[in-house]
Amino acid sequence: MRLPKLSRVLATLAATALTALGVVAVDTAPASAAVRNVCYNTSQAGPFASYANQAASIWNARTNNINMAQCGSNLMIYYTYGGGSYAQRTSLGNGRVVIDYNQAQQYSPLRIMTHEIGHILGLPDNYNGNCAILMSGGSAGTSCTNPYPSSTEAARVDSLFGFAARSATTPQIFTDSWPAATAGALR
C-alpha cells in the first residue's frame, strides 16, 4: 500500500526534522514537578532545632521527591522531658515530632530526629536491631548513632511522595518505643 508507506516516510521525515531542531518528545513531567515541600517549624524545638535542620538536610540529600525547609508549620518540632520521643502524623508530610530530652541524653539525638521525621514522611517502625536501618530506632541500642535512612527507606519515601500514592497514607500516631533510659530492656 502506498499511503501507509508514504505516511511512514513523512512521519520519519517529520521526526528527523524535529530532532534536527532540537525538539525532543518528553513523555514524563520534569522531576522537579514531583518535588513537594515539607515545611517544618523549629520555634518550639529548643535545643533540638539544630538537629531538625541536620535531619532535614539528610532527608533532602537522600530523597528526590521532597524538599524539607523552614517554610511553614506543616511539621512542628517539639521537645519534652520523659515519656518517650514520638511522631504524630496527621497526613503524609504533616504532623508533629516530639523529642524526649531524657532519651536524647542516651540515644543519638540526630538519629532520633531523623527517625521521627521518617514517620512523618510515611515510614513505619522496623525494630530489627539493625543500625543500618533508620526505622529500627532504639532497637539498635544506644551505641547506634546512624542518622541516615537506608536506600530502601529513602526509596520508600520517594515512592510515597510520588503523585500516584500521595494521598494513600492514613493518619497515625506512632507511640514510639525508644527504650526509656531506666528500662534496662536492651538485648
Ligand SMILES: [Zn+2]
Ligand atoms: Zn518510630
